[in-house]
Amino acid sequence: MSDVVAEGDAKPTKQFSVYEATSEELIERSMAPIKKEFLCPPPSRSLKQSDVKAPHPSLVQEKKSKRQLKRERREKCAINLCPQVSRTEDVDSCQYKEKCRFNHDIQAFKAQKPDDIEGQCPFVASGIKCQYGLSCRFFGTHKDLSGISDAEINFFNKETQRLLWKNNMTFPKADAKLKSLGLMGHAKKSNVAQENDAEKPLDGAQTNEDVDIPGPLETEDVRPTKKAKSDETSKLGHIIDGVMNVDDETEKTGNSTSKAKIEDDEDIIKVIETDGSLKSHPREKKKLIDFRDKLYLAPLTTVGNLPFRRLCKVLGADVTCGEMAMCTNLLQGQASEWALLRRHSSEDLFGVQICGSFPDTVSRAVELIDRECTVDFIDINMGCPIDMVVNKSAGSALLNKPLRMKNIVEVSSSIVETPITIKVRTAFFEGKNRIDSLISDIGDWGATAVTIHGRSRQQRYSKSADWDYIYQCTKNASPNLQVIGNGDVYSFLDWNKHKSDCPELSSCMIARGALIKPWIFTEIKEQRHWDITSGERLNIFKDFVRFGLQHWGSDTKGVETTRHFLLEWLSYTFRYIPVGLLDVIPQQINWRPPSYFGRDDLETLMMSESAGDWVRISELLLGKVPEGFTFAPKHKSNAYDRAENG
Known part of the structure; x- marks a missing residue:
């Protein structure tokens, strides 16, 4: 007798319905358990034309090209x-x-x-x-007020920009350390030949012209050209202020230097390194920074601007970090990139994040930032998953080159007293974690702290962060290295769990959680779930707009710049589900809500995933959008976790 059931006798499977499912069934499907009274009724099969909501005009206009706008x-x-x-x-x-x-x-x-x-x-x-x-x-x-006060610092110096544009900026500390380690240039073999060629005119021949050292075999898009002065003694005299004084007359004249003199100067470099001016051991720093139990706002591309960081400071953040800046662009003197290093006076514990591919570009950028800016730490990004960054051998691409990671950190931490931190992911490829094999050495390289994002580069933002692996790395780290965890911190319960599961963990970095609900810092400090009202959320948006107008300007250009970044932020905040609408709290960051409405019209508007509704919110705060205005979110990470983000 056959056990096969005829096709016609098969029982139809029950169709899943959010209106009948329990909270447990919804959570199992990564859906938010919204209270039934707030769920939108199922759509009828026949939809009237009057019920169709017209798109906002800003979403149907043709976007102008950058050349046309310029x-x-x-x-x-x-x-x-x-x-x-x-x-x-x-x-x-x-x-x-x-x-x-x-x-x-x-x-x-x-x-x-x-x-x-x-x-x-x-x-x-x-x-x-x-x-x-x-x-x-x-x-x-406007009123009659005397004087203009500015609470921002780290403005880009025009003279520095001019020197960078003309490739006349010198990096004595970085170059001296790179030379001592044989890292002057990206390829050691080509570097030796370049240095020999550059020193030939100095060996008995007089010249008054600068000698351009050829670029290395493996280069980034833009790299400052190193100038080899004919008077090598003059160049060495600027390595460290106060270590060596060179006669001004010798510096002004283009007299040649003997080979014996060059050898003496190379000995001076060794003396400087052993003397401690360039820190023979990278951990010997005068400045210390303690991240333990501090609420750390992650460096966030595009949305982590100065007005947003000011807002998070008001809401309880302890540590802030600027948006990631590319070293090559900084060394080019790009004003837009230097603007990412701007700091507000309210940011009492502030760092900047930079990203580069090779020890020379990163260390020169570090030296320049330390010279030009006031920062408490410099973070080197070694985990950025963006293709444009990875294709330049920067960001998470460095995870495949641990020796280069070591050289970057070692050189950078040796030339400045400002603490150097790094940010990494678990690995480049999924299932091939490698930070656990490096964590015991990172402290010896000279890093003060390391932030571990519990995902691989291949994952991007899909799947949950692997906190068990973060705990493993933390316990294997050297005592002098502070370890900070990162990934899916979305409530004070998440913060408490990570700190209790691994007491050795210094702190947790908060990224998307702060974008979706920046009051998470208040929740952690007050240990509560804040059922924030739509009016309170609107006041937070108003504060951001006020900070934005003070930063970008209150003229028409400043207003529209503020609007643009407000819209970028609103592309994250719509994911917040008010506590009072949930059957189970707290909300998890990867929950997708079914179609639902809020407790008032403003709350319903704020939870809309339509870009047209985000524009309408901006109009409540900044007036009508100009003619021809368009907007589209820049990043994929604002969407719910899904495979296409990986």
């Missing part, structure tokens, strides 16, 4: 009022007069200027004189 910015139209004239309201105050590329017609500007935005000027509200004058979109609220 051409429009350069046009001398009435709306582009000269900044100097705008501040002083005097057409004769501009030093360039008729040669100025901006408009000087105040009346024509006023005729085309958009209406003021409702509210008070963010500068005046802080007791500061607004520097945007007539261009300010809150001009009607």
